Amino acid sequence: MIPYVREISFEYGRTDQVSPLIRRVIANNPGAFTYTGTGTYIVGQGEVAVIDPGPDYPAHLEAILKAIEGERVTAILVTHHHVDHSPLASPLKDRTGAVVYGCAAPANDALHEGAQMEHAADRGFVPDVSVCAGGRITGKGWNFEAVPTPGHTSNHICYALLEENALFTGDHIMGWSTTVVAPPDGDMTAYMESLARVRAGNYATLWPTHGPPVRDTAPFLDAYAAHRRSREAQILTALQAGPARIAELVPRLYADVDSRLHPAAAQSMLAHMIDLTRRGVISTDGEPTHASEYRLA
DSSP, rough: OHHHHHHHOOTTTOEEEEEEEEEEEEEOBBBBBTTTTEEEEEEEESSEEEOOOOOOOOHHHHHHHHHHSSEEEEEEESSOOBBBTTTTHHHHHHHOOOOOEEEEOHHHHHGGGGGTTTTTOOOOOOOSEEEEEEEEEEEEEEEEEEOOOTTTTTTTTEEEEGGGTEEEEEEEETTSSSOOOOOOTHHHHHHHHHHHHHHHHHOOOEESSSSOOSSSSHHHHHHHHHHHHHHHHHHHHHHHTOOOOOOHHHHHHTTSGGGGGHHHHHHHHHHHHHHEEEETTTSSSSSSOTOBBBEEE
């Protein structure tokens, strides 16, 4: 069982000091995939960085500007291009003159299809400075290392705050829920590799964009990975009874999950099917799709 962390104290628009270097302002965009809303983080004092400015909501922009009144924003760090994370980067840059860091949205329109199951894609997102391959971002009193973590999306980046041995995990890891991995942009093979990369980082705290922080990180990450392998094992057990399609398997394997989330579960299952097919564990005729019939190899 994943030791989920779901308790969080906040008010929309309020700035909360959540660690010596970190403040958080939560946008009023709660939902099935955003939990209480997008948590925008402000790091530093005087000269600050803003992480995941969030959806293009004027009220949230004003809340961020109020939180940093009298300070200078020098860096805007974006984890990925979904509309609950990146769109406010441009308006915030216009108001502050800060440099935007991140990894550009995929150029292939087909790769944005999976985002519709969760959140629409901010297709025009292009950072001023690309950290697709990693890199350092520094300011007065703070230093970040960009950690490429493809999987949830192909351009997902986490940011490690070296002064606190903390990792801002975007949607790669969330304390309140598992993460949707929706093909074609989402990729389960890459996701599991990225999860192992984060585990190897031995971070003291994980700060997801949605929900509260994870502080007992190693057991949480081990359980997070085990959950994915458990889903994989459930699929293989189900296929022992004979070939099946995703639409037949989701209601059975996700019976304990809110049915509103079953379309997203089907996306994650497709990601598992693609991964298992690549590894030669299962097979199907042609490319793996939602409509494909899958069987044990």
